[in-house]
Amino acid sequence: MKKALLIIVMAAVAAAVVFWGRPKADKPEPVQKETRFLMDTYVSIQVPGDPQAIKTIEKAFDRMEEVDRKFNVLNPESPLYRFNHDNAPIADPEILALLATALEISEESGGAFDVTVYPLVDLWGFFRGAPAVPASPDIAACLKKVGWRQLRIENGVLAKPNDGVKIDLGAIAKGYAVGEAVKVLKGAGVTSALIDAGGDIFAIGELRGRPWKVGIRNPRGEGVMGALDVSDLTIVTSGDYERFFEKDGVRYHHILDPASGYPAGGLMSVTVICDDATRADGLSTALFVLGPEKGMELVERLDGVEAIMVTKDQKILTSSGLKGAMDAAGAPMAENPFVAIGR
Ligand code: ADP
Ligand code: MG
Numbered sequence: 538m539k540k541a542l543l544i545i546v547m548a549a550v551a552a553a554v555v556f557w558g559r560p561k562a563d564k565p566e567p568v569q570k571e572t573r574f575l576m577d578t579y580v581s582i583q584v585p586g587d588p589q590a591i592k593t594i595e596k597a598f599d600r601m602e603e604v605d606r607k608f609n610v611l612n613p614e615s616p617l618y619r620f621n622h623d624n625a626p627i628a629d630p631e632i633l634a635l636l637a638t639a640l641e642i643s644e645e646s647g648g649a650f651d652v653t654v655y656p657l658v659d660l661w662g663f664f665r666g667a668p669a670v671p672a673s674p675d676i677a678a679c680l681k682k683v684g685w686r687q688l689r690i691e692n693g694v695l696a697k698p699n700d701g702v703k704i705d706l707g708a709i710a711k712g713y714a715v716g717e718a719v720k721v722l723k724g725a726g727v728t729s730a731l732i733d734a735g736g737d738i739f740a741i742g743e744l745r746g747r748p749w750k751v752g753i754r755n756p757r758g759e760g761v762m763g764a765l766d767v768s769d770l771t772i773v774t775s776g777d778y779e780r781f782f783e784k785d786g787v788r789y790h791h792i793l794d795p796a797s798g799y800p801a802g803g804l805m806s807v808t809v810i811c812d813d814a815t816r817a818d819g820l821s822t823a824l825f826v827l828g829p830e831k832g833m834e835l836v837e838r839l840d841g842v843e844a845i846m847v848t849k850d851q852k853i854l855t856s857s858g859l860k861g862a863m864d865a866a867g868a869p870m871a872e873n874p875f876v877a878i879g880r
Contacts, residue, residue, distance in 0.1 A: 546552055548872070558626075560760050566585055566635075566745060567585070567586070567588060568583050568584070568585045568586075569583065569584045569585075569586075569587070569588060569590040569591045569594060570582070570583040570584075570594075570819060571591065571594050571595065571598065572597050573601075573602075574624040575578075575598075575601055575602055575605050575714075576605050576609075576710070576711050576734065577602070577831075578711075578729050578734060578735030579735055580598070580601065580732070580733065580734040580735065580794070581597065581733045582594045582597055582718065582722075582730065582731070583730065583731050584722070584727055584729065584730045585645070585729055586686070586729070587731075587747065590727060593721070593722060593725040594722075595719050596725065597718040597722050597732075600714075600717050600718060600720075600721050601658050601714045601715075601717065604629075604710065604713060604714040604717055605710075605714060606633070607631065607632065607663050607706075608628070608632070608706050608710035608713070608714075609710075610655065610664070610704075610705050610706075610707065611664065612679070615703060616628075616629045616632055616721050617632065617694075617705075617706065618622050619721055620695070620697065620703075620704065621655060621703040624697050624700055624870075626694050626695060626696040626697070627695040628694050628695075628696065628790065630693070632695075632706075633693065633750055634691050635706055635710065635713055635815070636652065636695065636704070636706065637689065637690065637708065638689065638709065638816065638819065639685075639706060639708075639709050639819060640652075640685060642709070642816070642819040642820060642823050643685040644675070645823070645835065645839070646820075646823035646824075646826070646827060646835060647827075647831075648684075648685060648796070649794070649795070649796075649801075649823050649826035649827045649831075650708065650820075650822055650826065650831040651683060651684070651685045651795040652685060652688075652704045652705055652706055652708070652709075652785045652822035653683050653684055653685050653687065653688065653703070653704055653795075654683055654705060654793055654795055655703035655704055655705040656679050656682045656683065656703055657676070657680070657683060657699065657798055658705060658707075658791065658793060659703075659793070660675060660676065661791075661793065663780060663791045668780075668782050668789065668791075669782070669784075670784055670789060676798035676799070677798070679787050679798060680795075680798050681701070681865075682696060682701035682702060682703070683795050683798075684795075685871035686781060687702055687704070688700075688704070688858040689767060689863070698833060700842055706710055706844035708775075708818065708819060708822040709815060709818050710800070710818075711734055711736075711737050711817045711818055712773055712815045712816070712818025712819065713735050713740075713814070713818070714734070715732055715734050715737050715739050715771065715814040716739070716771075716814035716815050717817075718732050718739075719732065719739050719814065722741060723741065726865055727741065728741065728742045728867045729741060729742040729743060729744060730742070731744070731749055731781060732803070736773065736774045736775070736776070736779065736816075737770065737771070737773045737814065737818055738772045739769055739770075739771045739772075739814050740749055740767045740768060740769065740771075740772075741769060742768060742769065742794060742804050743768050747766075748767055748768040749763040749766070749767055749768065750764050750765070750766055751763065751765050751766075751767055751772050752764045753845075754774075755776070756776050756777065756778050756805035756847050757805065757851075767810070769812060770810055770811065770812055771809075771810070771811060771812065771813065771814040771817045772809075772810050772817075773808065773809045773814065773818050773820075773821045774809075774821060775777060775792060775806065775807050775808065775821040775824075775825045776806035776807075776825075776870055777790040777792070777805050777825075778790075778804060778805070778806070779791065779808070781800075788800075789851060791850070792822060792825050793826075794826050794828060795826070801825055801828065802828070802849065803828030803829055803830070803848065803849055804824075804825055804828060804845040804846055804847065804848055804849060805848065805849060805851070806825075806846070806847045807821050807824045807832065807845075807846050808840040808844060808845040808846075809821040809823045809824065809836075809842060809846060810822065810842070810843045810844070810845075810859075811841050811843070812841060813841045815822070815844075817842075820839075820842065821844075823835070824836065824844060824846070829846055829854055830842070832846065833846070833854060833856060835870070836856045837856060837857060841855045842856075843855075843858040843859050845857045845859065845865070846875065
């Protein structure tokens, strides 16, 4: 039997990004909060109560910045950069551990999640800031370099199977960084905090005795379309609205299907809810590529993982652990009472 998560669903949801607390009308407790720009997004950490907590928040940010430097494929100092550009083997245990988790998700998702997509992401121009649709023979040639099964960690080292292979842990590193920040906060005795890393959120404990309320962004348009009450859970969203361009009325985004070489169709966003930020990040990307049917099949096989999807035709799908509380599931977004934009 698949184990369900303890989640109170307040309304139909789809892409977690925004959150809000419930300030007490009479005497609001102070909240320590800091925001930094890292991993290509604004990250905020807030801890209610103790003013001293700001020091712990800074330590958590420092740790996230360390992770960012190590895993950023565009940083020439990163072992990943040297692997990709100079064919230098990787022996860094932290990178190999995250790679091992990534490979597990590749296995689980039948290759929908694949860290060897780097050459494809590069060909589409998503690393360079001026993306464009590549010629199809170029995509076909690029696909020959892609394939996670080529990667093998032997005796604590990842060596290149051939020079063409390049890796990108971008689809899982942000979740890992969030998980590391959680460790720093908890290690310092913090029992209530919210980390929001633009689409990757972790709620530690509760806010003033009640679960954290995490708002959910509509993948098309501004505002909040619903909310989840969560405690000690991560809510991670992958969407086609994060990085994309349009050509001849078609939207091309940054999550690529390693089977076709093109952006994955089928979904606008996937939100994963579980207690492990690293896995949630990897899985949200994997499910996005798998699409609604195969994606939900995978979620139903995994313990302690729930998901919410918004399909290309704007239907909200939820995994079985969220059913019942989700009476809007399956309804077209336009007719969904919970999908009141900007309410
Ligand atoms: P974001 O980083 O925007 O929150 P994701 O976590 O879904 O979104 O990661 C997307 C990034 O992962 C892309 O920018 C790309 O570098 C990489 N990527 C794209 N397609 C795949 C894939 N099929 N498997 C693994 N990584 C991918
Ligand atoms: Mg991801």
